[in-house]
Each structure stands twice: as C-alpha cells, then as structure tokens.
Amino acid sequence: MDPERARQILEQADLIWSAEQVASAVRRLAQEITAALGDQNPLVLSVMGGAVVFTGQLLPLLSFPLDFDTLYVSRYRGNTSGADVQWRIEPPERCRGRVVLVLDDILDEGQTLAAIRERLLGAGTKAFHSAVLADKDIGQPKPIRPDFVGLTVPNRYVFGFGMDVYGAWRNLPAIYALAQR
Ligand SMILES: O=P(O)(O)OC[C@H]1O[C@H](OP(=O)(O)OP(=O)(O)O)[C@H](O)[C@@H]1O
Numbered sequence: 221m222d223p224e225r226a227r228q229i230l231e232q233a234d235l236i237w238s239a240e241q242v243a244s245a246v247r248r249l250a251q252e253i254t255a256a257l258g259d260q261n262p263l264v265l266s267v268m269g270g271a272v273v274f275t276g277q278l279l280p281l282l283s284f285p286l287d288f289d290t291l292y293v294s295r296y297r298g299n300t301s302g303a304d305v306q307w308r309i310e311p312p313e314r315c316r317g318r319v320v321l322v323l324d325d326i327l328d329e330g331q332t333l334a335a336i337r338e339r340l341l342g343a344g345t346k347a348f349h350s351a352v353l354a355d356k357d358i359g360q361p362k363p364i365r366p367d368f369v370g371l372t373v374p375n376r377y378v379f380g381f382g383m384d385v386y387g388a389w390r391n392l393p394a395i396y397a398l399a400q401r
C-alpha cells in the first residue's frame with residue numbers, strides 16, 4: 221500500500237488494545253496452554269500469515285516439548301471481507317495421530333478455523349485444539365469455538381499484531397480498528 225495512505229489509516233484508526241494489554245493476553249494464554257497441553261507433546265501449527273506475530277511472541281513462553289510447523293490458509297487476501305478458504309500450505313503429513321494446537325490471529329466469522337479443523341481431523345489428527353489472539357464479537361453464532369482466546373475485539377475491521385489492513389500494518393504491536401466511514 222502507498223505509505224502515505226497507510227499512515228493516514230493508522231492516524232484515523234481507534235486503538236482497541238494497547239501493546240501492553242496484548243502482551244499480557246499472550247502471557248495468560250501461554251499459562252492456559254501450558255496447563256492444558258504441557259504434557260501432550262503437541263504439534264503446534266501456525267496459520268500464516270496473520271498468526272506470525274502472535275506465534276513469535278507465544279512460542280518462547282511455552283516451556284514444554286512441542287513440534288512446530290505452519291499452515292497457509294487465506295480467505296480475505298488483502299480485503300476487509302472474506303471469500304472462499306484457499307489453501308497455500310496444506311497440513312503436514314505428521315499431524316496424523318498427533319495432538320495438534322492451531323494458532324491464529326483472529327476468529328472473525330470462524331470459517332477459516334472451522335475449515336482447518338475439518339482438514340486436520342480428515343488427515344488423521346488425534347485431538348484438535350485451537351488458540352486465537354482475538355475473537356471478534358460478531359453477534360452471531362460461529363461454526364467453531366477456540367479452546368483458548370486472548371482478547372475480544374468489537375465487530376469492526378481490526379489490524380495490528382499480525383493482522384493486516386489492505387496488506388499493511390501487520391507490524392504494529394497494538395490492535396486498532398479501522399475508522400468507520
Ligand atoms: O474467521 P474468518 O472470518 O474465517 O477470518 C479469520 C481468518 O482471516 C484472516 O486470514 P486472511 O485470510 O486475512 O489471511 P492472512 O492470515 O494472510 O491475513 C485471519 O488470519 C484468519 O485466518
């Protein structure tokens with residue numbers, strides 16, 4: 221995106237969760253995940269690209285044995301509304317028979333995570349767990365409920381901490397909502 225436009229979007233956006241609030245949520249999630257899965261030797265799968273920051277902050281706080289790999293699934297592709305779920309990196313063969321923990325940045329309508337669960341269970345995953353940094357309060361039922369949720373965000377397009385707005389601002393340490401027109 222044009223950098224001037226990106227700066228303007230950030231200036232006009234509303235701060236939803238500060239960097240310290242997000243970091244605190246990640247620390248709490250690490251404790252909850254450790255209590256639930258610390259003796260399960262899970263395969264942790266990070267959903268590229270939005271989960272990259274969440275994953276990078278969470279993994280060093282998980283001090284138990286685990287394996288790590290990535291999935292690459294995309295539904296928004298730089299837009300603010302979702303389309304079909306497209307797979308760019310498929311689940312690894314080694315998910316078969318494993319306890320799996322999927323990490324994603326946001327649960328919006330839930331279609332992406334529900335499709336991931338279906339594909340992983342179909343590929344022989346023994347137990348499916350999921351953690352999302354942000355759960356959007358869309359006011360409607362969702363097809364999946366994550367086991368671990370960091371923060372709730374309002375029913376607006378949000379960005380920062382891995383989440384993009386028209387491709388920009390994944391690098392912000394806090395979470396913002398796009399200004400409403
Ligand atoms: O709950 P849903 O409505 O399905 O939306 C959530 C998904 O949308 C985003 O991915 P996106 O398709 O934007 O790709 P990205 O991770 O590359 O940003 C996000 O990372 C989740 O995977």
Ligand code: HPA
Pocket residue numbers: 270296326328376377378379383384385
């Ligand atoms: O609100 C959002 N922000 C960024 N990425 C997203 N993917 C689904 N919803 C969102």
